[in-house]
Amino acid sequence: xxxxxxxxxLERLIxxxxxxxxxxxxxxxxxxxxxxxxxxxxxxxxxxxxxxxNLFATIGPDISGGIVLSGHTDVVPVDGQPWTVEPFxxxxxxxxxxxxxxxxxxxxxxxxxxxxxxxxARDLRVPVHLAFSCDEEVGCLGVRPMLAELAQRAHRPxxxxxxxxxxxxxxxxHKGKLAMxxxxxxxxxxxxxxxxxxxxxxxxxxxxxxxxxxxEQLSLPELHDHRFDPPYSTVQTGVIKGGRALNIxxxxxxFDFEVRALPGYDASNVADDLQTFARTHLxxxxxxxxxxxxxxxxxxxxxxxxxxxxxxxxxxxLAMLCGSREFGTVAFGTEGGLFSEAGIxxxxxxxxxMDQGHKPDEFVTVQQLEAxxxxxxxxxxHLSTRAGS
Numbered sequence: 020x021x022x023x024x025x026x027x028x029l030e031r032l033i034x035x036x037x038x039x040x041x042x043x044x045x046x047x048x049x050x051x052x053x054x055x056x057x058x059x060x061x062x063x064x065x066x067x068x069x070x071x072x073n074l075f076a077t078i079g080p081d082i083s084g085g086i087v088l089s090g091h092t093d094v095v096p097v098d099g100q101p102w103t104v105e106p107f108x109x110x111x112x113x114x115x116x117x118x119x120x121x122x123x124x125x126x127x128x129x130x131x132x133x134x135x136x137x138x139x140a141r142d143l144r145v146p147v148h149l150a151f152s153c154d155e156e157v158g159c160l161g162v163r164p165m166l167a168e169l170a171q172r173a174h175r176p177x178x179x180x181x182x183x184x185x186x187x188x189x190x191x192x193h194k195g196k197l198a199m200x201x202x203x204x205x206x207x208x209x210x211x212x213x214x215x216x217x218x219x220x221x222x223x224x225x226x227x228x229x230x231x232x233x234x235e236q237l238s239l240p241e242l243h244d245h246r247f248d249p250p251y252s253t254v255q256t257g258v259i260k261g262g263r264a265l266n267i268x269x270x271x272x273x274f275d276f277e278v279r280a281l282p283g284y285d286a287s288n289v290a291d292d293l294q295t296f297a298r299t300h301l302x303x304x305x306x307x308x309x310x311x312x313x314x315x316x317x318x319x320x321x322x323x324x325x326x327x328x329x330x331x332x333x334x335x336x337l338a339m340l341c342g343s344r345e346f347g348t349v350a351f352g353t354e355g356g357l358f359s360e361a362g363i364x365x366x367x368x369x370x371x372x373m374d375q376g377h378k379p380d381e382f383v384t385v386q387q388l389e390a391x392x393x394x395x396x397x398x399x400x401h402l403s404t405r406a407g408s
Contacts, residue, residue: 029129033118079143091155122371127182141403158320182369195324197286206309216268282324323356
């Protein structure tokens with residue numbers, strides 16, 4: 020097998036267990052050496068601990084414009100999932116390629132790497148940039164310092180293709196996300212004297228009820244955007260913990276909640292509303308019993324939504340590559356909103372389906388991988404014969 024085929028490269032990439040909690044440097048080192056062997060220089064942007072890195076490379080002329088091909092190198096854990104195949108070793112059956120990250124989203128990265136020799140061989144009129152990030156799965160954290168650096172440079176890409184799995188259908192939008200943690204500090208006492216304590220769990224429940232009411236307001240028909248499913252911003256509580264024993268009024272409770280916000284809606288409004296509710300309705304009652312009680316909110320992660328115009332150059336190029344103007348949206352988030360905020364309009368299109376992402380026995384079909392290879396060859400042909408794409 021050609022060791023520069025997308026199938027062979029995917030096999031190598033799946034072999035790197037780049038779960039977000041662990042380093043991605045071994046995989047980044049492999050990609051960097053591969054690019055070096057193709058005559059392509061790359062640069063790394065490390066995290067503060069230098070345990071992870073983003074990679075950026077440019078093929079073609081050193082001018083403004085061109086397209087970024089973007090993918091994240093990290094994957095979600097396999098712990099506790101009932102895999103029937105080895106998750107970090109590629110296996111094939113009935114036209115499916117199995118392994119953690121095959122769909123989300125090492126399949127796209129493999130296709131991009133397989134296309135590098137073709138991009139190098141072309142007389143590109145505008146550059147092709149490669150951007151491979153870390154820590155996307157934990158809040159789109161890793162790409163931010165790389166984008167901050169690119170923003171300082173004289174030459175900026177014109178658009179970005181995020182290769183998240185869309186079954187190669189053209190996608191122009193997704194919701195943003197805000198993840199928050201709320202910590203309630205109560206006052207303990209024996210449960211026989213419950214009125215003399217401050218029950219942190221019960222006050223947390225009132226805050227969660229408030230979040231539910233906010234979510235109901237956001238679901239009103241006049242706030243709908245039917246490009247998305249569901250067509251409104253949502254709020255949900257996903258984790259809660261607190262209490263030591265049934266006969267002790269709990270002194271502590273914390274819960275995590277998230278807002279999935281339509282593009283254009285500021286998710287911090289939800290956190291501000293909750294903070295105001297806590298300050299005006301709950302804290303006075305709590306501190307009337309014990310002055311040391313408190314309610315604190317802290318951000319866990321956040322990324323913006325994406326809403327690229329169907330008339331934009333990015334959308335027009337994507338329509339040409341996909342052979343379709345049936346633009347859609349996806350429910351999951353991507354780094355696309357961050358690229359757009361950095362002045363690089365983004366679109367989303369990649370092999371596989373997120374229906375397989377994050378699940379046991381994750382897979383991408385051979386047909387989807389080959390179709391992605393073909394799409395990138397169309398891009399190489401397009402950029403070698405036209406300027407200003």
